Amino acid sequence: MRVEWPRWMPGSRASRLVVIGVLIGVAYVGITFIQVLVASGRDQREPVDAIVVLGAAQYDGAPSPVLAGRLDHAYELWFDGVAPLVVTTGSNQEGDRFTEGYAGFEYLRFEGIPEDDLLVITDGSSTWEQLAATARQLRARDLDSVVLVSDPYHTLRLTQIASEVGLTATVSSTDGSASLRQLARETAAVSLGRILGYRRVDNWLSGVG
Secondary structure: OOOOOOOOOOOOHHHHHHHHHHHHHHHHHHHHHHHHHHHOOOEOOOOOOEEEEOOOOEEOOEEOHHHHHHHHHHHHHHHOOOOOEEEEEOOOOOOOOOOHHHHHHHHHHHHOOOHHHEEEEOOOOOHHHHHHHHHHHHHHOOOOEEEEEOOHHHHHHHHHHHHHHOOEEEEEOOOOOOOHHHHHHHHHHHHHHHHHOHHHHHHHHHHHO
């Protein structure tokens, strides 16, 4: 059976296949962008074992506005009884005296959460590393269900990484909207992660960095 190529698709069979491949790739990225956009800002708070705050920048122990927003949201969830345990995550940059996880711990302790209700995890500078370290620590406590707290644009990738590391996760995002640049970056990360695996993509990005 002879395949009739559309007249608008000139060139050899090989060049036509390349064009088709490019079109499929563009469609895949476009669909992923829509999925990232639809998922952003999701609030799926429900009773779980732990609330996990994804790390963000801190300045000599003081949370950045982004991290403070996540911590305030986690406090609200804890206060509402979503989970009895709040996990703060994140390592430090070279030269920093404090880790993101410790800055979050101190912030929430000052807000009134008892130390027994807080768990600090300082392993991991990337989302995958933070969630993988969290999964190991929670499994040691026979816990696995979590609600993840981060910025709105992060939602889809968070749930997929959580599934990859063995966590049963939902997401409760902070307030605010996502910029086009943030959505584009997340689209690229999700597009690669779903094909190659998020751990592999994380290792590759760490090597590039």
